[in-house]
Amino acid sequence: MNRPMTLRPPYDFLVFAAFSILAPGLMNYATTVGAEPAVPVFKDGEAQVVKAFVDPDYWIRHDLWVQTEFDSDDDDKPDRMHVSVTRPGQTESEGLKLPVVYISSPYFAGTGAKGKEFFWDARHEVGVTPPEREHFPAVELKSRRPIISKSHAKEWVPRGYIVVHSSSPGTGLSQGCPTVGGDNESLAPKAVVDWLCGRADGFTTPDGEEKVVADWCTGKVGMTGTSYNGTIPLAAATTGVEGLEAIIPVAPNTSYYHYYRSNGLVRHPFGFLGEDIDYLYDFIHSGNEPRRDHCDCEVRDKEMLQGFDRKTGDYNEFWAGRDYINDLEPLKAAVLMAHAFNDWNVVPEHSVRIYQALKAKGVPSQAFFHQGGHGGPPPMKMMNRWFTRYLHGIENDVEDDPRAWIVREQDKREKPTPYDDYPNPDASPVKFYLSAGAPERGKLTTDSAADEGTETLVDNFSFSGAALAQAEWTNHRLIYVLPTFHKPVHLSGTPRMTIKLASNKPAANLSVWLVSLPWTESKKTKITDNIITRGWADPQNHASITESEPLVPGQFYELTFDLQPDDQVIPKDQQIGLMIFSSDRDFTLRPTPGTKLTVDLNATSITLPIVGGDAALAEAFKESKSEKKE
Incomplete structure (x- = not known):
């Protein structure tokens, strides 16, 4: 791996410091843990916690920027996505190669104001042009440090995985414009998967030429996340990118029309009366300060406000372009869907419609449903078996498990009831x-x-x-x-x-x-x-x-x-x-x-x-x- 050495403010000191702090731990690794090589361990079809992978003092953390194939902010340069990596020290000291659990989000760097004064006014007649809404002030970056997130690391790194995070376009330190379901939000995670598999370039800085190579990755990648973070795995999978073997989307928004409209009617997610797609754009647009005005003009004011038709609520080309059911043909990753039947934010049809389409397509797929509200991943055992099978290649027969798992009323989420399928075949x-x-x-x-x-x-x-x-x-x-x-x-x-x-x-x-x-x-x-x-x-x-x-x-x-x-x-x-x-x-x-x-x-x-x-x-x-x- 090419370590970042020539770095530019504000990134240089922090990234260099991360490597400097880790170096003594890596040098002492053999005497502290023992001479036996550390490798993933499996039992009953699940990846086990390995003692040598547990201590975060022996984890390597570093940041980089992956170059994409698009230029969504029209600055005549391919957009680069900010990526962070957390991996066991053995990937450096012993040359160990491991699969990756990858999470991408627009939320890592902070979000915009939540005041209802910035929502659309819902107090007007049906079928009329609504009064304009006020756009809230630009989102201020939560931090300029090149740290994205530490989520999922404590669950997956000890089990023999590398955990990778990235900020989606136009958020955090990633370049480009947020589009809330546009093509660049599918192609951005695709670029990261391509980089992990050796097909795209990663760089030590957002504008430099020193490359970073993911030579510690086996070329097997899985994705997961909840809500918007659960939408992105599906978006990436619709590109058919090689190496993305399995995804576990939790409460994903699979169609922005079905999030903000119902059968031609303007409808809002529960608890957010007056929210629409342009508000969500403002809410996540935390990055790309040099091109912010351009993004606001071209994406929000032209594409969204002229396309989303808040007057009639009709389904049109704008919404069709943000409906992932129209993009499933290339998808081949194994999919474990998760959703709640009482989720009135991202309503359950989002996962059910995709699950039914994937079954018809013949893609390996299962569904986990519970009776709670928004969010709620499958039990760790289910997720572990899914990633063990498709990322580590362990033949644990997960593909022969029941197709549907439903948490019955009053039962704990960790104990779903298996069924042959959903809907119940009976x-x-x-x-x-x-x-x-x-x-x-x-x-x-x-x-x-x-x-x-x-x-x-x-x-x-x-x-x-x-x-x-x-x-x-x-x-x-x-x-x-x-x-x-x-x-x-x-x-x-x-x-x-x-x-x-x-x-x-x-x-x-x-x-x-x-x-x-x-x-x-x-x-x-x-x-x-x-x-x-x-x-x-x-x-x-x-x-x-x-x-x-x-x-x-x-x-x-x-x-x-x-x-x-x-x-x-x-x-x-x-x-x-x-x-x-x-x-x-x-x-x-x-x-x-x-x-x-x-x-x-x-x-x-x-x-x-x-x-x-x-x-x-x-x-x-x-x-x-x-x-x-x-």
Whole structure:
């Protein structure tokens, strides 16, 4: 390896100091640890912690810049990505070669302001041009020291891996512009993998010519990370880069359209009402000070603000270019997806849609799901087996493990239940129809024979979805409920809604919740298990998510859309309720209250994926002998 010797401010002293401090430890390595060569050790198909790799005093840490194949900031020079390496000292003292666990992020150098005053104002009518938002001040670098992150090192280095981090384009000390899902965010990690495999150049400084060679890497690389850091492994894998053998994306954003829109409707991630892709750009743009204004102008103000269409919410070329399902053809890395069914930030469809596509493509893939919120990686045992198989090449038969692992309700995340696949292969669709009952509760039934007419709700964003679901009487929602279960009912898959409705205005929000009743919210934590899943759609996109049309007041339109995927066991003594309302105050725009939606009950239905199908549902409705006696 060519060590950095000719360094330029502000990097020279710090990088040189890192090597100087480590040198005595490396020289004393043989007498301290022993003469036996240190090598990875495996047991039961997992890489074990090796004593010789544990002590961080014997780790080598160094920084460099990898040259990419793109020039996203238009300065007539290829962008260079800032990279840091943490590796066992034996890769220097003994010439040991090891595989790499690689993490890339836009967050390592700090992020922008989180004040809601910088969000888009969601308080306006649906289908109109929104008022402009204020851009927050430029992000200040958290540190100018060439230190990216120490995450994952303590987990993987002792098990015989090298850990590599990089800052994504336009963040930290990496050059280029952030694009929030643009091509450069796929090609940047590709360049790092190419460098690790000897196909790209790394340099000791961001503008120098002294090269750094990764001669300690076996040419096998795996990637992981959570949220945006989980998106980047998928982005890298879509390039088909050689050497990227396996990825473990945790709660990845696989489509920025599905993050900021739903079926033609402008929708926000939970807790971030008014956030859109241009805000996320500002939030992560922590680097490239000489070209900041150029990036803001060309990427944010031209590409994003002219392409994201916050007025109609339609799917267009801008969004298609940031949807990784369109780029899966070259992908060949083994993929272990991880997501939560109650993640209302990056909703679960992000991972489910990619997992289904990878299965169809024949890529080695498994899925881990849990019942919590945003984030949450698979148990270390699962991740270890995945990387052991595909990075170290140990034949541990992980490819023959069950395809899906789901943490059941009340179970610890470390103990998921294995299933043959997701959705559960034993699940089958059961269709339910609506029986009138507004403004109180109507019924869900499998019988479609009755003539139920129409029912009307009045939009009012002042009421939360939770309040509407618990209300005994309100004209701000319609709700239809199944009889009480006497046995648990297992849902597994993606519910599908078909609704025929009319609006008294040219545009309106449409929100649907599937809930479990009675409501049992914790007064202390305000956490509820009653939300089974949710969905949102724009009636103006009844025919297509790429083209919307103003609604003719009073005219009925039929649209079909999916709710978020789920796998949940509804306990006995509960009921499933279907709630239809307009504005979801936590997710949608907040128009002036008063819009009326009229639903044709005879042409409206919901299909639920029930394990055991009709037979299991019928069994759940049967009272036991003891219950009948009571």
